[in-house]
Each structure stands twice: as structure tokens, then as C-alpha cells.
Amino acid sequence: MRIIVDAFGGDNAPLEIIKGCAEAADELNVKIILVGSKEKIEKCAGENFISLENMEIKDAPDIMIMTDHPREILKEKSNTSMAVGLKSLAEGEGDAFVSAGSTGAAVIGASFIVKRIKGIKRPAIATVLPSNSGPFMMLDSGANADCTAEYLYQFGLMGSIYMNRIMGVESPRVALANIGTEDTKGDKLRIEAFEKMKEASYNFIGNIEARDIPLGCADVVVADGFTGNVILKMYEGVAGLLMHNIKMIFKKNKLTMLSALMVKGGLKDLKKRMDYSEFGGAPLMGISAPVIKAHGSSNAKAIKNAIRQATDYVEKNVINAIAENIGV
Amino acid sequence: MRIIVDAFGGDNAPLEIIKGCAEAADELNVKIILVGSKEKIEKCAGENFISLENMEIKDAPDIMIMTDHPREILKEKSNTSMAVGLKSLAEGEGDAFVSAGSTGAAVIGASFIVKRIKGIKRPAIATVLPSNSGPFMMLDSGANADCTAEYLYQFGLMGSIYMNRIMGVESPRVALANIGTEDTKGDKLRIEAFEKMKEASYNFIGNIEARDIPLGCADVVVADGFTGNVILKMYEGVAGLLMHNIKMIFKKNKLTMLSALMVKGGLKDLKKRMDYSEFGGAPLMGISAPVIKAHGSSNAKAIKNAIRQATDYVEKNVINAIAENIGV
Numbered sequence: 072m073r074i075i076v077d078a079f080g081g082d083n084a085p086l087e088i089i090k091g092c093a094e095a096a097d098e099l100n101v102k103i104i105l106v107g108s109k110e111k112i113e114k115c116a117g118e119n120f121i122s123l124e125n126m127e128i129k130d131a132p133d134i135m136i137m138t139d140h141p142r143e144i145l146k147e148k149s150n151t152s153m154a155v156g157l158k159s160l161a162e163g164e165g166d167a168f169v170s171a172g173s174t175g176a177a178v179i180g181a182s183f184i185v186k187r188i189k190g191i192k193r194p195a196i197a198t199v200l201p202s203n204s205g206p207f208m209m210l211d212s213g214a215n216a217d218c219t220a221e222y223l224y225q226f227g228l229m230g231s232i233y234m235n236r237i238m239g240v241e242s243p244r245v246a247l248a249n250i251g252t253e254d255t256k257g258d259k260l261r262i263e264a265f266e267k268m269k270e271a272s273y274n275f276i277g278n279i280e281a282r283d284i285p286l287g288c289a290d291v292v293v294a295d296g297f298t299g300n301v302i303l304k305m306y307e308g309v310a311g312l313l314m315h316n317i318k319m320i321f322k323k324n325k326l327t328m329l330s331a332l333m334v335k336g337g338l339k340d341l342k343k344r345m346d347y348s349e350f351g352g353a354p355l356m357g358i359s360a361p362v363i364k365a366h367g368s369s370n371a372k373a374i375k376n377a378i379r380q381a382t383d384y385v386e387k388n389v390i391n392a393i394a395e396n397i398g399v
Numbered sequence: 400m401r402i403i404v405d406a407f408g409g410d411n412a413p414l415e416i417i418k419g420c421a422e423a424a425d426e427l428n429v430k431i432i433l434v435g436s437k438e439k440i441e442k443c444a445g446e447n448f449i450s451l452e453n454m455e456i457k458d459a460p461d462i463m464i465m466t467d468h469p470r471e472i473l474k475e476k477s478n479t480s481m482a483v484g485l486k487s488l489a490e491g492e493g494d495a496f497v498s499a500g501s502t503g504a505a506v507i508g509a510s511f512i513v514k515r516i517k518g519i520k521r522p523a524i525a526t527v528l529p530s531n532s533g534p535f536m537m538l539d540s541g542a543n544a545d546c547t548a549e550y551l552y553q554f555g556l557m558g559s560i561y562m563n564r565i566m567g568v569e570s571p572r573v574a575l576a577n578i579g580t581e582d583t584k585g586d587k588l589r590i591e592a593f594e595k596m597k598e599a600s601y602n603f604i605g606n607i608e609a610r611d612i613p614l615g616c617a618d619v620v621v622a623d624g625f626t627g628n629v630i631l632k633m634y635e636g637v638a639g640l641l642m643h644n645i646k647m648i649f650k651k652n653k654l655t656m657l658s659a660l661m662v663k664g665g666l667k668d669l670k671k672r673m674d675y676s677e678f679g680g681a682p683l684m685g686i687s688a689p690v691i692k693a694h695g696s697s698n699a700k701a702i703k704n705a706i707r708q709a710t711d712y713v714e715k716n717v718i719n720a721i722a723e724n725i726g727v
Contacts, residue, residue: 250624258623281633301576301629302609303609305612305630305634305637306633308609308610309641320662323665327662334648337655338645
């Protein structure tokens with residue numbers, strides 16, 4: 072299997088990306104196609120004693136930066152590592168593409184260069200998040216701010232296939248993020264989506280309130296990209312703030328620092344359970360070839376996990392399953 | 400000042416409500432008009448040795464229950480404590496109304512019985528929430544699932560007046576809850592609202608991402624009722640879950656229980672800072688007389704706080720300030 076990796080995406084590029092690729096090439100029986108400035112990649116690998124064995128380098132001189140408009144990936148920035156990587160995927164030079172770069176550019180690039188699965192109206196950023204009873208998938212996490220009921224219905228299908236094929240959940244429970252649990256709750260979009268989803272072939276269990284999402288009451292949480300992004304960032308924000316405050320409590324004096332030692336293991340466990348880099352990156356579901364968006368702050372381990380996830384996505388035939396079930 | 404209180408709203412009615420009213424009558428120099436079954440109120444007060452001095456009872460035989468549709472408050476349920484209390488407010492028998500009962504019924508009842516301030520398109524549930532740097536107000540927290548840009552613009556004005564007059568914040572920073580900080584981020588509604596809000600006379604500071612909300616980067620967070628409700632419930636859900644998990648870590652064995660003793664003070668402080676019942680209830684802003692919706696789980700102290708907040712709302716002339724600034 073050949074996985075194409077954007078060497079210049081994310082906060083820790085290129086070093087952590089190259090490291091993660093080297094580990095993946097070692098452990099996962101994949102061939103890596105690293106995309107980015109050949110010169111810089113070779114220099115970075117050399118300086119850090121990383122072997123580029125089992126890796127091919129595809130030269131792409133340019134880099135997408137924070138201030139670039141995502142749309143520029145199609146024109147002004149068509150020689151960036153992300154654009155070249157996506158073109159390489161579209162032309163079949165690799166089986167999947169992994170990038171920790173700009174989410175917006177990845178969504179636009181994937182939609183226009185790699186294109187959507189036939190029948191899929193919009194691709195979704197599908198995030199795997201921790202809950203108190205195991206991981207669940209939330210989609211869309213921000214690709215489409217404005218959605219229709221049909222998009223939401225399709226997100227439910229794609230999430231269900233992912234949780235079944237990749238995470239091994241039998242008959243995944245799909246819920247619609249809403250502001251009440253009764254069937255008729257919510258805004259116009261939710262009321263219309265509920266009607267569509269209750270006719271779906273997947274296991275739609277109804278509405279879920281935001282309060283219950285972190286408890287793990289559903290395997291797939293369906294939201295428009297605006298709401299999904301708000302849920303994702305509230306999760307990060309509140310959890311981060313509380314963990315920070317608890318750390319401060321323990322740092323107060325020698326006694327509290329001593330007490331920290333006794334609960335260190337438990338807190339570490341909790342932090343690990345809450346760490347979503349464990350589950351890899353966010354697949355852009357609905358795209359006709361596997362595109363995995365790793366977190367911008369990915370380190371080598373997160374990149375390796377995203378590459379493993381990409382191989383799973385290919386092996387478990389997620390894209391075919393979506394195409395067969397979308398009913399066109 | 401006369402505050403009308405719904406004696407039969409909330410999970411702990413009527414006992415905690417009556418207790419809270421007695422404390423308020425004692426401490427706050429207000430006259431309480433308790434609304435509900437006279438017989439039951441007198442019986443409950445008698446059995447619990449609560450003095451009804453400085454309180455008047457307005458008889459209302461019926462009670463809104465969970466399974467009632469909120470709209471029933473206008474017809475089938477027009478003899479409930481909530482409906483009678485709101486009518487009493489509309490007729491000027493009291494200066495403000497406090498209820499811990501159904502939020503939906505309070506919004507509909509207040510809108511149709513007490514009516515909106517002239518020029519205000521929709522009332523908003525305005526919640527005061529804790530952040531790492533003090534309380535902020537979020538509105539709408541769930542009254543209007545579908546909103547227009549104009550509603551959002553007006554929510555910003557009302558929140559700004561509240562934070563200024565009641566919480567004493569000079570030139571409150573008003574932000575629009577969005578999925579990015581750049582001016583052009585978000586869905587159609589957000590883009591349109593941003594354009595309106597940047598022309599506002601209040602201190603609009605632009606978009607705020609959900610991740611930054613708990614940090615306290617704004618004094619007023621403006622959202623449509625759907626998004627606001629999701630933010631509110633994610634806040635509750637994630638914070639509740641983490642606090643629960645941390646409790647479990649401390650309960651593991653004798654050593655961890657011992658360590659809990661050393662950080663007990665710090666954790667208690669944190670819990671208190673995160674406890675939004677401290678800030679009273681949620682005013683239904685935009686209604687032409689003060690209506691405060693206390694949390695359903697309110698105890699006597701929360702009711703007393705909501706009554707104090709109601710007197711503030713009257714004394715600081717919040718409603719006049721809104722009417723004068725709405726520009727009709």
C-alpha cells in the first residue's frame with residue numbers, strides 16, 4: 072500500500088511528519104510518498120539521522136501558510152505540498168493522502184481535485200472524539216457551515232459505515248445533535264433532517280442533547296458543520312480549562328504537590344482517555360479517495376496513527392461501502 | 400418593591416421556593432407575592448415552620464407539568480401558577496416575576512401575556528455563565544431556534560445593557576459565537592449578523608470561537624438559540640463529566656482519599672467558580688416587564704438570588720434602557 076503524506080502541513084512540519092512517516096514505513100508495511108521540497112526533506116532527514124528508506128519523495132516547492140485563503144490551493148497555490156499530494160492521489164499514484172495542514176484547503180482541494188463520491192452532496196470532516204464510554208464520531212465538524220437535511224442524512228450514513236468498518240461497532244447508534252430529545256425539537260433544519268433520518272437504513276436513535284454527547288450515548292453524532300465545530304471546540308475548551316485549573320490546584324504548595332503524586336496515575340489515565348490524537352486524524356468522508364486530515368499540532372506518533380488509519384480506510388473499503396449505500 | 404414568585408415551578412417546589420421567598424422577604428426589603436394553591440402553600444409553610452409574613456398569596460389551583468406543551472400555558476393551562484403569575488405581572492400587581500418552572504412555557508407565556516418591548520423582535524433567554532476570568536452573559540440560550548441577523552444584533556444590545564447595568568461592566572465586550580475569528584467566517588446568518596453588529600453602538604469586538612468562550616474573552620456572547628443551547632449544554636456536560644471523573648480518581652483507595660483532603664479547598668473553590676446558580680437565574684430579555692427564569696433545580700438560595708436579581712433588574716431600569724436604545 073502506498074500512502075501519500077504532506078511533509079509540510081501542520082505546526083511541527085517537516086521534522087515530526089518525516090519521523091512519523093519513518094516509523095510508519097518501519098512498522099506498518101506501507102510505502103510512503105512524502106510530498107514537499109525534496110531539498111528540505113532530505114536536509115531535515117539527514118540532520119536528524121532519519122532513514123528515508125521505503126519512502127519516495129515527490130517534489131513540491133511551495134507551502135500553504137496560515138494567511139493563504141483555502142481556495143488558493145486550486146490556483147495560486149497549486150504547487151504546494153498539499154495540492155501536489157492531492158493531485159497525486161487523484162491520479163492514482165497512491166492509495167490515500169494524509170496531511171496535518173490547513174483544514175479549509177484540504178476540504179476544498181479534496182472536493183475539487185480528488186472529487187466527491189457519486190451521489191454524495193457534500194464531504195464532511197469526521198472527527199473521532201473520546202466519551203466516557205469509548206470513542207464516537209462527530210460529523211460534520213466544520214466543512215459545511217450551511218447544510219440541508221439531505222447532507223445531514225448522508226453524514227449519518229457515512230459515520231455509520233466508518234464506525235462499523237473501522238471501529239468495529241455493530242449497528243452503530245446514529246443520533247442527531249439537537250436542543251431536546253423529543254422528535255419535534257429544534258430548528259427547521261433539524262426537524263426536516265429528523266424526518267429523513269428516521270427512514271434511513273442505518274440505526275438512527277433520534278435526537279441527542281449536547282449535554283449527553285460526552286457521555287457516549289451515541290456512536291455517531293450528526294451535526295451541520297457550524298454546530299459540529301462549536302461542539303468540538305467547546306469540548307476542547309472546557310476540558311482544557313478544567314484540566315489547567317486542576318493542575319494549578321495541585322501546584323499550590325508542597326502538600327498539594329505531594330497529593331498530586333498519589334493521583335498521578337489516575338489523572339494520566341483520564342488525560343489519555345480524553346486525548347483524541349489516539350484515534351488518528353479526521354477522515355474527509357465523502358471524497359472518492361481516502362483523505363485523512365491529521366490535527367495541526369500532530370507529532371510523529373499522531374502522524375503514524377493517521378497513516379495507520381489511512382491504511383484501514385483503504386483495506387476496509389470504506390469508500391465502496393459509501394458508494395454502494397448512497398443509493399444513486 | 401413587589402416580586403411575584405411562582406411557588407410551583409421547578410424540581411424542589413414548593414418547599415425550597417417558599418423558603419427562598421421567606422429569606423428574601425427577610426433580607427431584601429421586598430414584598431413577595433407567592434402564586435400557587437393557597438391551601439398547599441399554607442400547609443407546606445406550616446409544616447416547615449416558615450413564616451409567611453411580608454408575603455401575599457395569590458391563589459392559582461393548577462400546575463404546569465413536564466408533559467404539558469409549553470403553548471398550553473395560554474389556554475388549557477391558564478390557571479397554573481405560572482400563567483396566573485405572568486398575568487399578575489402584566490396587570491401591574493408586581494414589579495417582576497420569578498419562576499423555576501418550564502423554560503418553554505415561561506418564554507411563550509411572557510411573550511404573549513406580558514408582551515415584548517416595542518421594537519424587540521424576539522425575547523432571548525440570557526444566561527450568566529462562569530468563565531476563567533469572571534461571569535459573562537450568553538444569549539440566546541434557547542428561546543429561538545431559528546434566528547435572523549436582526550435578532551442577533553438586538554441580543555447583543557440587550558446583553559450589553561445587562562452586563563453594564565447589573566454586573567457593572569464598563570463598555571461590555573460583545574462577541575458573536577462563530578467558527579473562526581476572521582470577519583468573513585461562518586454560515587450565512589453569521590456573516591450577515593457580523594455586518595449589522597459592526598455598525599452597532601455597543602462595543603462589538605468581532606467573532607469568538609467556542610474554544611475561547613470559557614476563557615472569558617467576551618462579556619456578552621451572542622448566539623442563535625440553537626447554538627446557544629448547544630454551547631450551554633456542552634459546558635454543563637463536559638464540566639460535569641470531568642468533575643465526576645476526578646472525583647472517581649480520588650475515591651480509588653485510601654491514599655487517593657487522603658490526597659483529596661489536601662486539595663479539597665482548591666477543588667471546592669473551583670466548583671464554586673463553576674457554579675452558575677451564584678449569578679441568579681436567566682432573565683428573559685426583551686420582555687416588557689422583568690421575568691427571571693431560575694434553574695429548574697433551584698434550592699432556596701438560588702431562588703433568593705433570583706429574587707435579588709429581579710430587584711436589580713427593576714432598580715437599574717434595564718427595560719427602559721433597552722427601549723431607549725432599540726431605536727424605534
